[in-house]
Amino acid sequence: MTQTPTKPAHHHGDLRNALIKAGISLLDEGGIAALTLRKCAARAGVSHAAPAHHFDGLAGLKSAVAQEAFRLFSRHMMDAANAEGPSPRDRLRGICRGYVQFGLTHRALLETMFGLDAESLLRERIDPGDSDAYQILRDTCAPFVPPDTQKEVIEFQVWSLVHGYTMLFVSGRLGCLHPKNLGDGPFDQVMALLDRIGDTSSS
Amino acid sequence: MTQTPTKPAHHHGDLRNALIKAGISLLDEGGIAALTLRKCAARAGVSHAAPAHHFDGLAGLKSAVAQEAFRLFSRHMMDAANAEGPSPRDRLRGICRGYVQFGLTHRALLETMFGLDAESLLRERIDPGDSDAYQILRDTCAPFVPPDTQKEVIEFQVWSLVHGYTMLFVSGRLGCLHPKNLGDGPFDQVMALLDRIGDTSSS
DNA sequence: GCTTGCAACTTTACAGTGTCAAGTTCGATG
DNA sequence: CATCGAACTTGACACTGTAAAGTTGCAAGC
The missing domain is CATH 1.10.357.10 (Tetracycline Repressor, domain 2)
Structure with missing residues (x-):
């Protein structure tokens, strides 16, 4: 186990692809209005501002x-x-x-x-x-x-x-x-x- | 003149049509993202919650x-x-x-x-x-x-x-x-x- | 091994959005 | 003239994108 499991991991590894994948799921599930930066971030397990470092x-x-x-x-x-x-x-x-x-x-x-x-x-x-x-x-x-x-x-x-x-x-x-x-x-x-x-x- | 010109008028008269017209202008000018309840309301000269009484x-x-x-x-x-x-x-x-x-x-x-x-x-x-x-x-x-x-x-x-x-x-x-x-x-x-x-x- | 640097991510904050609840105004109806 | 309800306002809340500043941890150089 890691020493402190509550601490957030600052390196996802493949966040960009994870966000794209999350976006496609969201679109399929909830329509065009469900595609949201914050929802994608949440689904990828990162903070809401993380996507800004991978997309404009x-x-x-x-x-x-x-x-x-x-x-x-x-x-x-x-x-x-x-x-x-x-x-x-x-x-x-x-x-x-x-x-x-x-x-x-x-x-x-x-x-x-x-x-x-x-x-x-x-x-x-x-x-x-x-x-x-x-x-x-x-x-x-x-x-x-x-x-x-x-x-x-x-x-x-x-x-x-x-x-x-x-x-x-x-x-x-x-x-x-x-x-x-x-x-x-x-x-x-x-x-x-x-x-x-x-x-x-x-x- | 009216007695107190600063007071808001509570009856527009033709707000529904005014909002639709405002919406069309907004779409033509700013694209699909510019169509906003609040902007339409502002353009029609009413408060931001007024459209709720005319549209769902x-x-x-x-x-x-x-x-x-x-x-x-x-x-x-x-x-x-x-x-x-x-x-x-x-x-x-x-x-x-x-x-x-x-x-x-x-x-x-x-x-x-x-x-x-x-x-x-x-x-x-x-x-x-x-x-x-x-x-x-x-x-x-x-x-x-x-x-x-x-x-x-x-x-x-x-x-x-x-x-x-x-x-x-x-x-x-x-x-x-x-x-x-x-x-x-x-x-x-x-x-x-x-x-x-x-x-x-x-x- | 240790330090330094930097990229990745978080936290905080703010303006704009839709929507609801409650209050205010005004015209019509009695 | 009183009243009643429709039209509109005000205030509040959750959610959104975005920017700024802080934190973490890997990796390269010594």
Whole structure:
């Protein structure tokens, strides 16, 4: 045993990562309002001012949490793509499914990720276009690009569509559209449009 | 003159609307973090606890502000549609343009509108699908719907696409896509896909 | 081994926030 | 003119981010 167990330990060892991990838990459990410097500190077992030595205030913590969330997000979509099948079309469907699924499971995380302002993105050097997630999208979209079209056009159209659908769906905003009347499921609807994009060259 | 001008007036007359108006200004000026009960109260010239008699806490104020924002949003898109031209295709383009434009001008407003949770939507009876904005989208989309497709499918695909594009664009998230390399402008890209949707039946 | 320095963390303090309870004012209603 | 209640104020409390100053303990140099 240590000599005086009541005395506070002044060296955590891996506080930065512990705080980020605590932040993600808090977001998942209590929504966007639960992400608090003091709560993160408490959950990591340190005093309330300790995070200031690892992040630039609350904004800094949010950025770091978003950075880690993008990593989780990317891995989630990668798994979803791999689980779906080997063909590009199936992988693309998997990505769409993973996108929406991640949003439903971690909606506060998604809000933190895409709620960052441009400055925070720059400061933390977060560039979704350089992420694994977007690389998957890029690779999987490639076969769908018609020959007379810039591939970036398809990529950002697909991204916008899936992102918009996810955002609207996650926040319950598509209730007025009665998704249950729209076919076999939300993913088929997204895929229908993706197919339509790809069919431009074959018609 | 009144007898004692220093005495506080205990009846504002139209405090609820004044608070909502103050909230919208605060959002436009200082972003989402600037929307505060106390600041709204100060701007309306009342004490810090006065808003509690008109809204159910901060969440209630946010809902009311969002409700008004949806009204502004709807009118903005209506104007944009009318300014573009008489044909459905032009009107649809106008709506897309108005959507993005509103997002760029009032990004904090958009964040408040679409950041509401489902409970708040229900409590304030906010249903985007019943709004003028969505009615415009619905009417303007109608001519683009292929004969073998449910119209709701096209409507929600268009909405998802435009909403997603707006969200990504407004938060600077499309920077990695170098929009300047993508053609004549962002609106043309959205319209390209919209045209592609409509062309399904004609090919 | 001992000292020195410094990074990590704590403690204390302060302004701003939402929210509740109790008091005050004022207009309408009898 | 009295009264009653709605609209608003005042005061208080817990919680938040943030800054300043103090404390601890590891590690490098002698």
